[in-house]
Amino acid sequence: MGRDAILKSIKNNKPTLIPSPEINLESFEEEIDVLTAFKEKVALVGGTIIELDSVKNIDTKIKSLYPNISKIISCVDESQLGTILISEKTDPHKLESIELAIVKGELGVAENGAVWISENDFPIRVLPFITNDLTLILNKKNICSNLHEAYKLIGKRKRTFGLFISGPSKTADIEQCLVIGAQGAMSLTILLIDN
Amino acid sequence: MNHAKKAAIFNKNEAKVNWHDKALWYVREKRDNAAHDVKGWEYLREVASGIKANVLSDLDTYLIEFESNATKNGIKVHWASDAEEHNKIVHKVLETHNAKKVVKSKSMLTEECHLNPYLESKGIEVVDTDLGEYIVQIAKETPSHIVLPAIHKTKEEVDALFQEHLGTTPSNGNPEYLTNEARKHLRNKFLEADVAITGVNFAVAETGGIVVCTNEGNADMGAHLAPVHIACMGIEKIIPKEEHLGVFLRLLARSATGQPITTYSSHFNKPSEGSELHIIIVDNGRTEQLSREDFRSSLHCIRCGACMNTCPIYRRSGGHSYDATIPGPIGSILSPGKDLTKHSSLPFASTLCGSCSNVCPVKINIHEQLYKWRQLIVKDVKQPVVKKTVLKIVGKVLRNRTLYNLAGKSARFMLKYAPRFMVYSKLNAWGKARELPEIKNENFDTWYKINRKNNG
Numbered sequence: 334m335g336r337d338a339i340l341k342s343i344k345n346n347k348p349t350l351i352p353s354p355e356i357n358l359e360s361f362e363e364e365i366d367v368l369t370a371f372k373e374k375v376a377l378v379g380g381t382i383i384e385l386d387s388v389k390n391i392d393t394k395i396k397s398l399y400p401n402i403s404k405i406i407s408c409v410d411e412s413q414l415g416t417i418l419i420s421e422k423t424d425p426h427k428l429e430s431i432e433l434a435i436v437k438g439e440l441g442v443a444e445n446g447a448v449w450i451s452e453n454d455f456p457i458r459v460l461p462f463i464t465n466d467l468t469l470i471l472n473k474k475n476i477c478s479n480l481h482e483a484y485k486l487i488g489k490r491k492r493t494f495g496l497f498i499s500g501p502s503k504t505a506d507i508e509q510c511l512v513i514g515a516q517g518a519m520s521l522t523i524l525l526i527d528n
Numbered sequence: 529m530n531h532a533k534k535a536a537i538f539n540k541n542e543a544k545v546n547w548h549d550k551a552l553w554y555v556r557e558k559r560d561n562a563a564h565d566v567k568g569w570e571y572l573r574e575v576a577s578g579i580k581a582n583v584l585s586d587l588d589t590y591l592i593e594f595e596s597n598a599t600k601n602g603i604k605v606h607w608a609s610d611a612e613e614h615n616k617i618v619h620k621v622l623e624t625h626n627a628k629k630v631v632k633s634k635s636m637l638t639e640e641c642h643l644n645p646y647l648e649s650k651g652i653e654v655v656d657t658d659l660g661e662y663i664v665q666i667a668k669e670t671p672s673h674i675v676l677p678a679i680h681k682t683k684e685e686v687d688a689l690f691q692e693h694l695g696t697t698p699s700n701g702n703p704e705y706l707t708n709e710a711r712k713h714l715r716n717k718f719l720e721a722d723v724a725i726t727g728v729n730f731a732v733a734e735t736g737g738i739v740v741c742t743n744e745g746n747a748d749m750g751a752h753l754a755p756v757h758i759a760c761m762g763i764e765k766i767i768p769k770e771e772h773l774g775v776f777l778r779l780l781a782r783s784a785t786g787q788p789i790t791t792y793s794s795h796f797n798k799p800s801e802g803s804e805l806h807i808i809i810v811d812n813g814r815t816e817q818l819s820r821e822d823f824r825s826s827l828h829c830i831r832c833g834a835c836m837n838t839c840p841i842y843r844r845s846g847g848h849s850y851d852a853t854i855p856g857p858i859g860s861i862l863s864p865g866k867d868l869t870k871h872s873s874l875p876f877a878s879t880l881c882g883s884c885s886n887v888c889p890v891k892i893n894i895h896e897q898l899y900k901w902r903q904l905i906v907k908d909v910k911q912p913v914v915k916k917t918v919l920k921i922v923g924k925v926l927r928n929r930t931l932y933n934l935a936g937k938s939a940r941f942m943l944k945y946a947p948r949f950m951v952y953s954k955l956n957a958w959g960k961a962r963e964l965p966e967i968k969n970e971n972f973d974t975w976y977k978i979n980r981k982n983n984g
Contacts, residue, residue, distance in 0.1 A: 336607035339763065339811045343588040346819035351585040353768060354578030356775070360568040374788055421801055425753050426719055444566070444778070445788030458800050459752035462745045462792075480789075481774040488770065492601070492735055492797035497777070499789045502745040506660035506676065508683040509551050510703040515659055516714055517745020517792065 358481050367443040367476045374446030378500030379513055380521040384473075388526050395435065395468060398522065402432040408455045409437050409470050411526075425459040434464035438471035438523065440486055442497065444479040448523065449487055451495030458494050462502075467518040469498075473527045530873035535845035539961075544682065549843040551679065556837040558786025559887065565788075566778065576775050577891035580828035583766055584818060590733040590766045591809065597736025598807060601798045606808045611641035614810050618643060618725065618758055619650055621806055625756055627652070627722035631714075633740070633747035634658040635727030636674055636831060637760045637810060640853040643725075654725075655717045657746040659710055666693045672847030674854060675784045675833035680846050714746070724750030728761035728807070729830070730776055734769045737797035738807065741780065741790040748794055757799070758806045763814050764827040776830060779889035783832040817865045822900045826861045828890040835884035835894055841877050850874060857884035861897040864905070872909040875901035914955060936971050943967045 375382045385394060388411050395414055406428075407415030412435050419428070436455050438448040448469050452458060461467050477483050487495070502517030513519065539545050563569045583590060595605045608614035614637075622630065630647065632638065632654055644654045644665075656665040660677035664670060666689050671677030678686070683701025690696040690706055694713050699705045726747045730739040738759055740747045751757040767776065781787040799805035818824055836842045836856030847855035852863040852871060860874035875898045884894040925931045943951055944967045952959040970978075 334609045334613055338609050339607055339809070339815065340588045340591065342811065342815035343591070343763070343818065346815050347587055348585050348821070348824065351578075351581045353582040354575050356575050356771075357571075360571045361566075363567050378787065378789075378791070429715075429719060442789075447789050447793070452800075457752075459749065462748045462752065479774070480778050481771070484771045484774045492737060492795075494794070494796055494798070494800065496748075496792055496794040497789060499787075499791050499793075501791070502743070503791060504659045504707060504744050505785075506658070506663065506678050507686050507701070507703040507706055508681075509554070509676070509679070510683070512703050512707040514711065515707060515744035515746070516657060516711060516718070516749050 356481075361479060361481060363478065365443065365478065367478050368473060370443035370478070371441050371446060371476050374443065375500070375523060376446075378446045379503060380446060380500040380523060382523045382525060384525045384527070386527065391470065391524060391526070394524060395433075398468075399433055399466065404430055404432045405435070406431055406433070406460065406464070407435040408460075409435055411470060419456055419460075421456045423457055425457050425463070428457060428460060428463050431460070431464045433466045433468065434460050434518075435468045435470065436461055438469035439475065440483055441471050441476035441523075442478075442480060442483050443476055445497075445499055447483075447497035447499040449483060449495060449497055451487075451490060452493045453491070461496075461498065462517040464518055466520045466522070467498075467501075468522045468524060470524050470526060473525050529851070531845065531849050531851075531877040532873065534849035534851060535841075535877070538680075538846040538849055539844070545844055545846075547682075548679065548846060552837045552843045555676075555785060556834070556887070559783055559834055559837065560786075562782035562786040562788060566782065572775060572778060573889055573891050576779055576830075576889060577825075577828060579767060579772050579775065580890050581825070583768065584764070584824060584827055587763060587766065587818070590768060591763060593733040594731055594736055594766055595809075597734070599736070601736050602805070603736065603799065604804065604806045606806060608808055608810045608812070610812050611810075614641045614760065614808055614812065615643055615646040617808050618760075619647065619652075621756065621758055622647070622652060622723055625722060627756065629717075629721050630654045630723050630725055631657050631717050631721040631746075631750040631754065632661075632725040633727065633742060633750055634661055634677070635725065635760055636671075636853060637727055637762055637812075638725065639671065640812065641760075641810070643760075655714070655721075657714050657717065657750060658742070658744060659707060662710060662714065663689060670848070670853070672855065673833060673836055674831050674856075680848065715749075718749045718753050721750060721754045723756045723758060724754040725758045725760065726751055728759050728765050729780070730767050730773060731761055731765045731807070732768075732770050732773065733766055735797060737770075737795055739773060739777075739793060739795050741777075741793050743785075743787075743791045745792050748792055751794075751796070752800070755802070756804045756806070757796075758808065759796070760808045760810060762810055762812070764829075780830055780832055783834040783887065783889040813866050817862070820865065823861060823865060823897055825892050826858065826865075826894075826897060828892050829858050829862075830890055832889055834887040834889065838883045838887050840879060840881065840883070845877065850877070857894045857898065858888075858892070861892075861894055861901060864901050868905065869909055872905045875899075875905060918955065933971075933973075940967050940969065940971070
């Protein structure tokens, strides 16, 4: 039973070694405008994308989007809207009633509208899921064309926890009707900044 | 009960079957659009298939590499030869933490191991948190599709279930309202949970990390709130390198639902401060399937469900007619490997049209394997008398030209003039649910000879 039995059985049953294929990434390269493609895909997956001229406009924009909320966690230096401070030591259960989380997006992926965010960008792992609304701040320069490129770019990170997030939480489990807002964040807004 | 009999039950409600058929075909069409949007899609499938073939040929090495890297990162790795051992390991972890409440996100492996009834028998509350799985759980059913677990349920049925279990007000099956009610209910379950159990989509040997994909965010809500996270994976979930995720994540959601990627693709490499991450690596018949050269590549499967959505039989017979954890074409080549007698009707639940193989993102030759299972089954498993006798006679007739011509003539005569109860008898499986076409007086051979003469 267990480990040794499984490994032994694999050894006895596996075929002769088949080499791992060389991947020719050039086959996937396309002449596309990554920014345009990214914007299209974010819309497709149910996210909202807003381009800002200056980092200074971030807070004005967020205030106009969410005029009536008070429980905000900001994990970025560019926004001063945070009303609740958290650290690695915060009990994740205490985030239950958070209305908005503002988190840095590290890398956008044009082919699927996903944004890579990692534990470096938010001290409590459950934050981007448990918050009612999620806003990501992404620099226009940090958009790559596809996932192959994305994995190269995040390859050197310190690996703890990270994810590609593409749009708000959704489900189609009731008669295939798409409903936004299943168990995770009800909305995803990406503020694209240029600097 | 065999597949055909269970399919007949599903087919009693014609309107529902038609809906089921169309809904799944629509998902198939979305898959096509998503695939056409990717340059080099066919090459991507080839690469994915090649990576999986390499993995299976060196699986023990990769598993050891994975274990070593995961352990270095503070993850606790367990191994289970079968379902029973898997369930015991889960229970032991729960016991250590005195856990009574478990939230689970979608994992076909835990379905396969019948983990829920096992834990419930030990007095533990298990709540399935994927909306579709939650629906089938409160309905006391099993998922009928691996990606769309409640595709067999109408919204009115869900409405009735929620009224009974969540005390919702009747809404004529309003999906927004029902989803939101489930959200509120499940949120409390997440907050109260002692342990979260998830599946694993990919386990990376090179880093010792796992990737879990969901659209709802339920796996993450569970895993990051509970102090203990148990992730259960079959041995075949291993991929060698992190860069290979680029290949598989491009294929998975597009093949499954036509989305360019799932909403959340979460990469777990280390447990968070103060919490535990356990990974259970499970065999449960997979190494036996690995030994079967003809069926080995069925272990390439990444559980996207594309073969189900495209299958003309699955769409019209429903997932429950397969009476197996994994239904549809892929299930029909996996299940006979586990219990040939119980699942002997499944490889026949196919037209062998090959559509499943055409859409499979990891290029499993599903329809060819179905055909191979059929050949083994007719040798090893007792076949129905009618089928056996008829096939024996047909074999003789096809071997003999005179007999064949005579049979054709008499069949045409009989079909035209014999009374209906004789023609549409048990011997005529084709006449069960359909009218036979109009019977011509001559066969093709005669027709050809005459027309050939006329046309010089």
